Amino acid sequence: MDELLIKYILGEASPVEISTIEEWIAASEWNSKYFAQFKMIWETSLSVKTESRLDAGKSWTEFKKLTEKRDEQRQEIVQLPRRGFYWMKMAAVLIALCSVSIILFNYLKSAKETMLSIQTTDQSRAVTLADGSVITLNKNSLLYYPEKFDGDQRLVTLQEGEAFFTVAHDKNKPFIINVKDIRVRVVGTSFNIRNAASLTEVIVETGIVQVSRKKVVIKLTPKEKLSIDSRSGLYKKGFSADLFYNYYRTNEILTNNTPLWRIAEVLNEIYKVDIVIPDKKKAALQLSTTLHYGQLENNLNTICQTFNLKVNRQKNKIIIN
Numbered sequence: 001m002d003e004l005l006i007k008y009i010l011g012e013a014s015p016v017e018i019s020t021i022e023e024w025i026a027a028s029e030w031n032s033k034y035f036a037q038f039k040m041i042w043e044t045s046l047s048v049k050t051e052s053r054l055d056a057g058k059s060w061t062e063f064k065k066l067t068e069k070r071d072e073q074r075q076e077i078v079q080l081p082r083r084g085f086y087w088m089k090m091a092a093v094l095i096a097l098c099s100v101s102i103i104l105f106n107y108l109k110s111a112k113e114t115m116l117s118i119q120t121t122d123q124s125r126a127v128t129l130a131d132g133s134v135i136t137l138n139k140n141s142l143l144y145y146p147e148k149f150d151g152d153q154r155l156v157t158l159q160e161g162e163a164f165f166t167v168a169h170d171k172n173k174p175f176i177i178n179v180k181d182i183r184v185r186v187v188g189t190s191f192n193i194r195n196a197a198s199l200t201e202v203i204v205e206t207g208i209v210q211v212s213r214k215k216v217v218i219k220l221t222p223k224e225k226l227s228i229d230s231r232s233g234l235y236k237k238g239f240s241a242d243l244f245y246n247y248y249r250t251n252e253i254l255t256n257n258t259p260l261w262r263i264a265e266v267l268n269e270i271y272k273v274d275i276v277i278p279d280k281k282k283a284a285l286q287l288s289t290t291l292h293y294g295q296l297e298n299n300l301n302t303i304c305q306t307f308n309l310k311v312n313r314q315k316n317k318i319i320i321n
Contacts, residue, residue, distance in 0.1 A: 005038055033142075036159045037115055039178070040144045114147035120161070124248040129156075131168045133175065138162035138194075138248040149173065162194040164249055167207075180230055185210040191220075192245045198231040203240045253291035253299070260285050260303065260320070271296045275318045282309065282321065 007013040008021045025035050118127050118135075119142045126136040130148040137143060141161020149155075154175040167175045169188025177184040179195050189207020193200070202211055204220045211218050211226055218237060220226055225240040244266045247253050253270075255263060261283040264275040273296065277283040285307055291299045300311050304320070312319045 002038070005035065009039055032159070033117075036142075036144055036157055037117070040115060040146075040155070040157050115144060116147055117142065117144050119143075129154075129168075131170065131173075131175075133168045134166045136164045136166075136249050158193055158195055160195055162192070162196075162248070164190070164192045164246070166190045182211065182213045182228060182230075185212070194245070198229055200228045200230065202226045203245050247293045251293045253293060255287045255289055255291065257286045257288050259283065260287060260307075263287060263291075263303070264320070267296065267299065273318055274316055275320065277320045279321055282307070 004013065004017060004021060008018060013021065025031050118125065118137060120137045120139055122139055124136060124138050126134060127143070127145075128134050129145060131154055133154070135143060135145075135156075138161055141163055142159040143156060143163060144159060145156040152173055154170070154173055155178070156176070157178040165175075165177065165186075167186050167188050167190065171187050175186050175188075177193065179193060179200050182200050184191075184193060184202060186207060186209050189209060190205040191207075191209050192203045192205070202209060202220060203225045204222050206222055209220045211220065211228075213228060216235065218226055218235065220237075223240050225238050227236040228234070242256070242258065242262075243254055247266075247270060253263075253266065260277055264277055264283075267273065268275050270293070287303065287306060289302065289306070291302060300318070300320075303309065304311055309320050312321065
C-alpha cells in the first residue's frame, strides 16, 4: 500500500489505482489520518538535506526507469544461455533492491523528524510552532506539523476544518500549507483557510499569499478572498467585506451596517442551522452591533429585539419575520 501511496502522491497512479486509494482513504478515519501523515513525511523528506544527498523523488523515478529497462531487455535475456540469464536476473534483482533501499533510507531519515498533530472537537484551540508562528484551529479541525522545521521550507498540512495562520517572517524559509491538492505559500503574513467538503477558501488579513493548484497560481493581498471548488475546478476571487471569519478567534461576531440576510448566512455557517428571512425588506435591514459567539438563542434575541421581529421554528427551519 505504501508504494501505491507514493505513486498517488507523485501523480503517477493509474485511474484504477487512484480510485482504489481514494476509496481506501475514505474507508476509515484511521486510513485518512495515516495518509495525511504519510504524505507529510514524504513531502518533508524531499526538503531534508542528507549527507549522502539522496533524493527520494529521484530514487523512485530511477527505480521505475530501471524496472522499465529491465522489461525492455527481457527478450534479449531469454535468448542468452541459462547461466547468463541467471546472472542477469540476479543483477536486476540487486539493482531493484538497491533502489528500494535508497527510498527506505530517505523514509527512515525523514522519520527521525517528529511529526505532531492537533485536533479540535467542540472548541477552538491555538498552537505555537517552533518558528514562532501561531495557528488557531476552529472546531472539528485537524492539523499536522513537524516538531521543528528542517530544510529550506516550513511545511504543514491542514487535513480538515478551518484555521487562522499568523506566520513568523522568514524570507529564506517559506511557510507552506497543504490543503487537499492546494498549496498555500507565504513568507510572513496572516490569513484564514477554511477546508470544507469540496470547497477551500482563503482570506488574507495581512501580507501576500500565493495559492496554487495544479498549474494555476493566484496571488492574494489584504482583504482579498479566493474560493476553490475541487470538484468543479472553479476559482472565485473577490474581496472579504467583513471580519466574520474571525469569530472563533475573538469570540465575537462584529456587524457594521450588515444586512440581516448576510448575518443569517453567517449564523447558518457557524451554528449549522437554517435561518430564513422570507420578507425581503426585513432581510435588508442593517444591524451594527457585536454578537457574541456562544448560544445561538442569545443572538437571535438580540436581532429580534432590535427590529421588533419574531422567531418561528418549523421543522428544521428558523424563520424570522
